[in-house]
Amino acid sequence: xxxxxxxxxxxxxxxxxxxxxxxxxxxxxxxxxxxxxxxxxxxxxxxxxxxxxxxxxxxxxxxxxxxxxxxxxxxxxxxxxxxxxxxxxxxxxxxxxxxxxxxxxxxxxxxxxxxxxxxxxxxxxxxxxxxxxxxxxxxxxxxxxxxxxxxxxxxxxxxxxxxxxxxxxxxxxxxxxxxxxxxxxxxxxxxxxxxxxxxxxxxxx
Numbered sequence: 001x002x003x004x005x006x007x008x009x010x011x012x013x014x015x016x017x018x019x020x021x022x023x024x025x026x027x028x029x030x031x032x033x034x035x036x037x038x039x040x041x042x043x044x045x046x047x048x049x050x051x052x053x054x055x056x057x058x059x060x061x062x063x064x065x066x067x068x069x070x071x072x073x074x075x076x077x078x079x080x081x082x083x084x085x086x087x088x089x090x091x092x093x094x095x096x097x098x099x100x101x102x103x104x105x106x107x108x109x110x111x112x113x114x115x116x117x118x119x120x121x122x123x124x125x126x127x128x129x130x131x132x133x134x135x136x137x138x139x140x141x142x143x144x145x146x147x148x149x150x151x152x153x154x155x156x157x158x159x160x161x162x163x164x165x166x167x168x169x170x171x172x173x174x175x176x177x178x179x180x181x182x183x184x185x186x187x188x189x190x191x192x193x194x195x196x197x198x199x200x201x202x203x204x205x
Contacts, residue, residue, distance in 0.1 A: 034148030045140035057123035061088040
């Protein structure tokens, strides 16, 4: 009898664990995907930040072309005013060498503020490709914030699930021990009754 209860208890515990982990995983699957994307974006932005160095660019020529562009998101498309820019700049690098480069953008919703020919602006050049420049580094605090939010959304449900699971397992173990104790008492009383009957029979004979 106790072996049967042990098998049932183990099977019930296994079923509870499997069902619980499956439900939690399915519920948190979007968080995993969101967190992975945020982590990838943060690493990408961090690599850009470490490979670009600040300098001062002088704008020698600036041209912009305004046109309509189609943008689609969430099964909905809109027509926006977009800008194609071309900037010819010159700037010094770390060894004081002057570099000339052309900065080109396509289909941007907003023009750069650095558009006055003859003015100098802060810009960033790539140390591994000296003619590659940008005027604004990507903000890595946004993906970092998203990453921390997703970590919190993952840890909190797992913690709640772990506490609930420990409670359930505790109750199952307690019930199992109570059943084993009761069965032991029943068997013990039954054996005592048999011994008493045998003694009575021996006395009568």
